[in-house]
Amino acid sequence: MDQALSQIVERIRAAAADATPLRIRGGGTKDFHGEVLQGEILDTTALAGITSYEPSELVVTVRAGTPLAELEAALAEKGQCLPFEPQHFESGGTVGGMVAAGLSGPARASVGAVRDYVLGATLVNGRAEVLTFGGQVMKNVAGYDVSRVLAGSLGTLGVIAEVSLKVLPVAPAEATLAFACSQADALRLLNEWGGRPLPLNASCWVxxxxxxTLYLRLRGAVAAVEAACTHLGGERQDNASAALHWQLLRDQQHPWFAGDVGSMALWRLSVPQTALVLAIDGTAPLVEWHGAQRWYKAPPEDAVRIRGIAHAAGGHATLFRMPASHTTDAAVPRFDAMSAPVARIHRALMQEFDPQRIFNRGRLLAAE
Known part of the structure; x- marks a missing residue:
């Protein structure tokens, strides 16, 4: 065990002994995400470096404090990538934060989420034990796959020390098409195209x-992309401009997200791709993931109404970002209520991995 990991283990052991809450933090780029922040900061940035990378095996093992940009640059040198396009939001994000947050970018609906690419992980639990789960190949995910459970756990199960990730080659061809249309027409077209053998990768209606305008990104073999462009029509976008568009969208720096929205919060609705236009007042939404992810701007106080609309469509709503004018937000839960069985599973996992509840207390479940 190296010095950086040893220091973290000792810090956790001391915190567990006197039940001192710890707030796990890498780059801090996702501090806005989750219910509440509390506890002494436990910095993970010393756990840095790529420990193993086998491009021919499409696997990389990297320590959790490694800057996400550093990992992506190393993969790019070999013509490979993280296909789910992890969200940066700003510079400084780490690999551990990427997994703990479990947030994916524009391509998520076509290629899968963060958790689908986690092959294994090393975790320090609330008893200061260093545990290893999974491996470096897909066949090691038999049974209860703890390494993937870490994705989206927001640090409530322990400190992620290292992860093994599946990577993929960069697609040989890419094109972005634009179509002028209403939201209803965009949803109809996306559902129609989804039933065809097209190299769909990402979409955005704004x-x-x-x-x-509906933007559609195609990725795949050169022949497949060119044939799809000819078949679908639309206005083909300049590749460099389109790449910037998708990057801004990924990191919520697109003009739709920018600007002072006063008392409006940013709501994320996750619904079936086939859901129709949702009757939520205010600014027209930004629609991603072929209709499955829809962003709205509305006051936090509209939580009951917004969540009711999402439930009626077969989905759920997350209060993703609070307006800057709100200094306290405990009255409005960030996450939609879990069903009783799911909540029991969450609490049982937390009890097993962190019996003293020292890690990121209240970040995932506010009522702790």
């Missing part, structure tokens, strides 16, 4: 200055 309304600007009263005009709705």
């Amino acid at each position: 309304e600007q200055a009263g005009v709705g």
